Amino acid sequence: MAGRRVGDSGLPDPGPSSLHIPYSVHHGINPPPTSFMNHEGSAFDFRELEEAIALQGVEISNSDDAKAPLFTASRSAAAATLEMFPSWPMRFHPTPRGSSKSGGESNEESASGVNSHSISSKGTEGYVEPESPMSSRNTSSDQQMMQQQQQLEVANDGSRTPTAGGLLHQQPPAKPTTEKRKGAGSMSDKVLDAKTLRRLAQNREAARKSRLRKKAYVQQLESSRIKLAQLEQDLQRARAQGLLLGGGGNGGACGNISSGAAIFDMEYARWLDDNHRHMLELRTGLQAHLSDGDLRVIVDGCIAHYDEIFRLKGVAARADVFHLITGMWTTPAERCFLWMGGFRPSDLIKVLTTQLDPLTEQQVMGIYSLQHSSQQAEEALSQGLEQLQKSLIDTISNSVSVNEGMHPMALALSKLTNLEGFLRQADNLRQQTLHQLCRILTVRQAARCFLVIGEYYGRLRALSFLWASRPRETLIGDDNSCQTTTDLPMLQPSQNHFTNF
Amino acid sequence: MHYQTESLGSYLPAATMVGGDPLERIERLASENAVVIFSISTCCMCHAIKRLFCGMGVNPTVYELDEDPRGNEMEKALTRLLGGGAAVPVVFIGGKLVGAMDRVMASHINGSLVPLLKEAGALWL
Numbered sequence: 162m163a164g165r166r167v168g169d170s171g172l173p174d175p176g177p178s179s180l181h182i183p184y185s186v187h188h189g190i191n192p193p194p195t196s197f198m199n200h201e202g203s204a205f206d207f208r209e210l211e212e213a214i215a216l217q218g219v220e221i222s223n224s225d226d227a228k229a230p231l232f233t234a235s236r237s238a239a240a241a242t243l244e245m246f247p248s249w250p251m252r253f254h255p256t257p258r259g260s261s262k263s264g265g266e267s268n269e270e271s272a273s274g275v276n277s278h279s280i281s282s283k284g285t286e287g288y289v290e291p292e293s294p295m296s297s298r299n300t301s302s303d304q305q306m307m308q309q310q311q312q313l314e315v316a317n318d319g320s321r322t323p324t325a326g327g328l329l330h331q332q333p334p335a336k337p338t339t340e341k342r343k344g345a346g347s348m349s350d351k352v353l354d355a356k357t358l359r360r361l362a363q364n365r366e367a368a369r370k371s372r373l374r375k376k377a378y379v380q381q382l383e384s385s386r387i388k389l390a391q392l393e394q395d396l397q398r399a400r401a402q403g404l405l406l407g408g409g410g411n412g413g414a415c416g417n418i419s420s421g422a423a424i425f426d427m428e429y430a431r432w433l434d435d436n437h438r439h440m441l442e443l444r445t446g447l448q449a450h451l452s453d454g455d456l457r458v459i460v461d462g463c464i465a466h467y468d469e470i471f472r473l474k475g476v477a478a479r480a481d482v483f484h485l486i487t488g489m490w491t492t493p494a495e496r497c498f499l500w501m502g503g504f505r506p507s508d509l510i511k512v513l514t515t516q517l518d519p520l521t522e523q524q525v526m527g528i529y530s531l532q533h534s535s536q537q538a539e540e541a542l543s544q545g546l547e548q549l550q551k552s553l554i555d556t557i558s559n560s561v562s563v564n565e566g567m568h569p570m571a572l573a574l575s576k577l578t579n580l581e582g583f584l585r586q587a588d589n590l591r592q593q594t595l596h597q598l599c600r601i602l603t604v605r606q607a608a609r610c611f612l613v614i615g616e617y618y619g620r621l622r623a624l625s626f627l628w629a630s631r632p633r634e635t636l637i638g639d640d641n642s643c644q645t646t647t648d649l650p651m652l653q654p655s656q657n658h659f660t661n662f
Numbered sequence: 663m664h665y666q667t668e669s670l671g672s673y674l675p676a677a678t679m680v681g682g683d684p685l686e687r688i689e690r691l692a693s694e695n696a697v698v699i700f701s702i703s704t705c706c707m708c709h710a711i712k713r714l715f716c717g718m719g720v721n722p723t724v725y726e727l728d729e730d731p732r733g734n735e736m737e738k739a740l741t742r743l744l745g746g747g748a749a750v751p752v753v754f755i756g757g758k759l760v761g762a763m764d765r766v767m768a769s770h771i772n773g774s775l776v777p778l779l780k781e782a783g784a785l786w787l
Contacts, residue, residue, distance in 0.1 A: 527773075534770045537717050545710025552706065579706050582748070582763075586707070589764045593771040600772070 400426060421480020422489070428473050429490055432466070439463050440615040443608050453604045460604055463611045467595055471588045474502070482580045492625035495618070501542060501587035506535040506594035509614065513598070516613045517606055527601040535594050542590070546583050552576055684732060684739040692754035696784040697722040700740060700752045703729060707763055708751040714766070718776075720784045722753075756782035 400423045418426070439462060446459050478485050488496035498508075510532045520528070556573045599607045692698045697715060701708035703726045715722045727733030727750060740749035744762055753760045755778050760766055769775040779785040 530773060531771065534773070534775075537714060538767050538770055540717060541710045541714035544713045545706045548709040549706040552704065576706075582707055583710075586710075586763055586767065590767055590771065593768045597771050597773075 418484065418489070419481045421477055422484035425473060425477035425481070425484065426490055428477075429470070432470050432473070435466060436615060439466055440612055443612050443615075447605065447608055447612070456604045456608055460599065460607045460611065463608075464595065464599060468592060471592045474588050475585055478502075478581045478584045482577075482584060486580060486584050492622045494621050494625040494628065498621075500539070501546065502584045503587060503591055504618075505539060506591055507532050507539060509591075509594065510535065510598075512617050513610055513613055517602065517610060520606075524601055524606075528598075531594065531597050531601065535590065538590050542583060542586055549576065549579050549583070682732075684735040685743065687732070688736055688739060688743075689757075691725060692759075693757035695723040696756060696782040697779065698754040699724045700727060700736070700750055700754075701725065702727055702737075702750050705750055707748070711751040711753065711763055711766060714770070718779070718785070720779055722784075755779060755784070 400418075439459075442459050443463065446456050451459075474485055484490060486502040488499040488502065491499065498505075500508075510528065514528060514532075517528075553573055553576050556569050556576060559569055598610060602610060688700070697720055699708070699711060699715070699722045701712065701724050712722065712724065727737050730736065737749040740752050741747070743759070744752060748762065752762055753766050760769065760775075760778070766775065769778070776785065
């Protein structure tokens, strides 16, 4: 919007090249003010402002042509501040307009490139209250005014969002600069420290930029999330159809899982469904108070079901031991607490002991010694695996082969085959623990035991899904945070830093 | 007289044996101590089983087959004894075969290992 030349106003041309812009902006103020008015009209005290404007207008019109640029600027600074109220141009256009142009222009000297909306933004920033009383004292405090005006110009660069207005007015709805407003509100006493003004304005600008950045980042995240969910769905479908035969057991050169792993994942999914069915059977059986014989049948079915998964794991271990031992077949929460490719038997017993009351003394002792021996076995296996790792490190780190002239990598490969053995022994331990539990417990207790186990792991699996889809509430309405969007998890605490602002 | 090279193994000192029956040697060695483990020094599962017994307070007698001149054949004999799979580690308690790692762990879990050890005099209390 190229406006009229500055010279048209009849004022001397101060010289800076950016003179057109404020003037054009001056025009540009007109359309948006309607929106400003809608937002902030109710919050303004127009009466006071009108008085100030009237005074201002009179002064300016009187001194229009005869003053030096500086002086004009200072007065026009005041006039320009009037322009900060979006509604003012609509009402009080004629009077301050002429001088405000030049005022805006000369004040643009100190503004950085983004000066076009600084006038309007100043208004929207609401530094009008301190300004309007000052404007009435315009003639007496010209220099101070201009200085402050310049500070404002610099400070308000780019902070042009329509909703950023009304800083000093407490209740504009859904304003992102709530905290800043409060902070600025404390500045409504007449003496505005220039440095503070500048700092506040700079902070506003930084906040605005960071808000925009965060918005962009969040949008990116959301779209990525949707994309990821779709990709995962496609992957699952492809796996289920056995389409992913990538690498034939090499563990996935392209990041695809091996066929053995894919097959196991499918079988595990089916196993989980069957497990659910078993648990329903157990629940109804317990509630229906079936006879011990009938319940025993159900419990035996459960044990056989667990035996089945251990068998499947054994088969899969031959195909892809890493897939199993790293827990890629489980959900993240389960994987976090994985021990040697599955649950830790002593942990399972811990889960059960509280749920199996009442127990006879013999049972208590039996369970205690079971826990003790499983802990010893776990410890032994863990140490064995540690030994394997140490040996592997030695083999790989040695550039010169130490063993019978065998190439270090070949030797390392042969050592890796031991992993399968450890996984198998760990699964064996799990299986034996479950069997022993069933020997110690009565039929009803065993039924409850399997229910507890099933529920525990079901909840752990659900935890993984809940965690992945948890709402990031700290993002909503947190526009005040000046942290970059990379600090998302920190938003909650960081927000407190800025409430004092 | 006829040479019963195999059966002579039990009558002649082991040092002079050349073609003796490894299985018999194994059985002989196994009966000399309460807990006998046949192992290979570089085998990690053997390390695990040793740690299991030491953790229980047992002091097993360990024969490292890779450090024995006749280890190779003993290993083969053990494989046959166990019916396939890895020859080591294998555990004898009180001269009787307990088995490989999975059997040992199963017996520990079902509570039969400790009485066996006590019976053989490897554990007190």
